[in-house]
Amino acid sequence: MKKKVVAMVLVGGRGTRLEAITKSTAKPAVNFGGKYRLIDFVLSNLSNSGISTIGLITQYEPYELLSYVEHGSTWDLDVNEGGISFLTPYTSMEGELWQKGTSHAIKQHFRFIEQYNPEYVLILSGDHVYKMNYNLMIQQHIESKSEITIASFKVNDDPSRYGILDIDGQCKVISFDEKPEFPKSNLASMGIYVFNKSVLKELLENSEEDDVDFGKDIIPLALKQKVDICAYEFEGYFRDVGTVKSLYQANMDLLDNPHYLKVQDYKDFPLFTKSVNLPPHHIVSSKKITNSMISDGCLIYGEIIHSILSSGIIVKEGSIIKDSVIHPNVKIGTNCHIEKAIIVEGSVILADTSLVFDEVTVVDNDFLWKIGELNE
């Protein structure tokens, strides 16, 4: 059956820079904002944009992600035709197909795209924090008669960390430099692309064996071949949360700048997430709970200040949590003091533990073991 748009979501990232947070899970399955996972953003965006034919290309530690996404009913993506398909590495006549890069992954699963014979292919990533209606980008792509459209956003800090687009007055891309030393503009690629399927196919077929990445290889190749490339400027809030610091900062944005993501007024453009089937949280006794977000199933006896708590957390009497992000099912004993920490899922913090940091620090059970040993 023919589809107009097929979305390919790259969720294979290892996310090594997220340290212990991704020890046993793929980056898109990382917790965010109390009750979300990073992948909720892209899947909710797709659902809200009415795009329901989706290939999810996985690679690193896919189990948790697979069991989380299931058939996609959480995002209303469990439709009869299309829906979410998991595309995993497989062994074929040509050997093992381990993905070497973003475009390489798409090339391997091009057969999936072909079966729907779409006009457009939307390439997305599973680990970005943003709310975006892809239809607006696709609409611009169609209206400007482009062959490729690259979503972009204005960066205020150091542009040399991004892929920078230089455009003419009509949004047409003139040059593209991956992490340039001397950026020509502050318009950065979001790593989100709309391709005319035929153009994508041709580019991938014509690419060399070591052309494996869209940013590094395919886009420069297309520019060289004079393909029409346009930039779509996204004006909303967008974060690539590749590092502990950026992940922490994006979490804190929910508290300090709720208007960025508007998770609280979600009626028009909801952010869907799988519910955990726990009763509402219970604040049993607490001197202070301010500027915080708390999820279902928590049992709170301590003080919570400027922090985000996921579900099923226990905070005992006398403990103080400040400027921190606590992942699900963490148990915190009495009289603990926690400041500027990301506590990883399932950690158990014994009574009287002090985890006060100047720089945001990821804490998991291994980390806690080490402290325990040091103290002895």
Next chain:
Amino acid sequence: MNNNLFAVVDATFKDNLEQLTLHRMPGALPFAGKYRLIDFTLSNVRNSQITNVAIFPYGNYRSLQDHVGSGKKWDLDRRRDGLFILPPKNLYISPSEMITFQRMYEHIEFFKRSSQDYALITSANIVWNIDYYDCLAQHIKNDVDVTEVMYQNIRLKTFIISKKLLVEYIMTYDSLEYRTMIELVEKAPNLKINIYKHKNYTRTITDTFNYLKSNLDMLRFDIGMKIFTPERPVYSKEKTAPPARYLKNAVIENSMISSGSIVDGTVINSVIARDVKIAKGAIIKNSFVMSNSVIEENSNINYCILDKQTIVKKNSNIEGTLNSPYVSQKEQIVTSFEDLKVLFVASESYPFIKTGGLADVIGSLSRNLARQGVSATVILPLYKKIRESFIESLKSEFTKTIIYDEERYKVRIYSYRYKKVKYYFIDSFDFFDTENVYGYENDTDRFAFFNKTVVDLLDDLDTFDLVHINDWHASLIPILIDNSKHKGLKTLLTIHNIDYQGIAKNNIIKKIGIDNFIYKDEMINFLEIGINTASKLSTVSPTYKEELKYEYYGKNLTYSLLNRERDFYGILNGISSSFDPQIDKAIKTNYSVDTFEGKLENKLYLQKKMGLVVNKDKFIIGMVTRIVEQKGFDLILNSFDSLLENKDIQFILLGAGDEKYIAELEKLEQRFPSKIKLNIGYDATNPNYIYSGADIFLMPSRFEPCGLGQMIALKYGTLPLVRKTGGLNDTVLKYDPITKKGNGFTFNNYDANEMKNGIISAYNLYKDNKKDWNKLIERAMKSDNSLVKSTQKYIEFYNAIVKN
């Protein structure tokens, strides 16, 4: 034993949850923030691995259907078996205390098709966590016919029965004496019954008190742990809401707060559902706030149940009690009660003029409203009788010219302040200067003129927030208002008696000056016009309100009432605090709930007064009533001969009315002169002798919108024996021999035999079990049917009308 049980979830009944269940069934009531009541039963079903489930809904089951969906959340979305919602086929079966075999018969296919050997019949309004297979195991082990599941002394309307036996009962429902499982267990002979006692926390949600209480119970750690267990979780429909958010000024003590809520105020000992906004300075205590409500700055909320999307305005002070919580309506805008101005329009009001119960209601309701801070005004026609008794004290206000039927009529307005209530009287020589209140050929003209004058007077009097009109005599007020410059003023029509409707030629509409009215027929019906045009409607009890949807009760107006179903409420009247055996000067000995032995002296005094045998062991049936068909005299005349012949009973009646029945009753009295004493005429004796001295108070009414007699009897510890209809059903709770609960006796059908059996079982209890009998008296005397309570409900309702 696995998969040998199918479930029947009973959601066919309506309980006394007031406006909370107006647009939803009890099973769809929100609970503990993010759940609905039915989640508990369905989760138990799922955790017991039951895969074949039928829900029998009642009335408006949209919100239940929406919530349950395909049953996926409870693993009931399957190929074999699954979840079935089986609506009623016959809309004329009025609701019962639980699902009837007749109702099951409508879907007999479900029962026949079920492959499991046993049926679980349970209810959608229970909060608990139970393994039904444990009940089944006990059922099989004890080799019984029926297992009833109970918690402590609470009957849970939950049973286990073999499919074979159940299908037998269903197939023969029309020849059985028992209509439901409850009746079966109570009445069926030779039935082997086992009681399974569930040990953990269980509550059935049947009124606003235990609804609020059980919600707040979830804040107790020991109880919450028993209901929300990780091994047997409670499942619910998924919603999308971010985590709850606390702002700078949040103060929280022992509360449950659900996703999406934003809290900047103080929350103490409360349960907050999803997406509730609580502003700075707001204080919420001991309350349950449902989803999407907004609590504005500096408002104060205590012991409230706020339905979805309620908005509590700035600085409002809303307070209920645990026993009688304040209940808001869906989407209501709530402010403090002060400054509410209500105008009553009725044909009579005590103490100025009284021909029936309407006068008592208007008089006492307006007085109590005024006492509770509402500004109440009553307008009455100045009948001859009022002039004769009161003209000296009335203040003449002004005169006004009213145009009626193109003629000019002069009226004079008098006023009087009676116990904080402002009264206005309309003096018109042409229309109201009559001996009686009703009974004239031109009654419809008289009251049409009355209505026209009232609406014209709105120009001259202070402004009102609401006009509360009563019965047909005021039913033209809404269209008159709509055609005046007061258009938009809210009206509430209360139907006290649907038998009188005011029928007139259609030109009467022209006479009151309305030209654009579309006529259907040559005759028009005042009450029908009122029903179609008033902002909201009410009648005098929740059950009667339900009954009016059936032609047997609603008669020719059933259809009009069904059209207004969404705006139609039932609010029970109450009795004045002067009905109290502790302070009643008329009775022989005063007594209270602690000293009700004193009631015995009143009984002996009554026997003496009536000239009957004075003996404390005789069983006295008392009645104070109008003697008319409606009050059930056909049943009495058809059964009392055999009853009095065989039992040690005395029957004392006070009343007046229909000659035909009086003659028959007198014949009966002649047959049993030593057992019967009739007091014919309204003041033939003091009714309070009977209220205080009888053992049971009989009201076998065919229909009874509200009824006050049973409320007075309850207060005096005289156990009412009533037919389950109208207000009787809302006030009398049947004695349950298993749990010993209740405050009287009831029977279902308008049938002489059923009434007789009811009297005999009360008689037997009286003779054989004084302990239970006394317990019942205690419960009866503790029943709260006070005017204060009923007035509170009216205020809540007025606010809901005015502020929306």
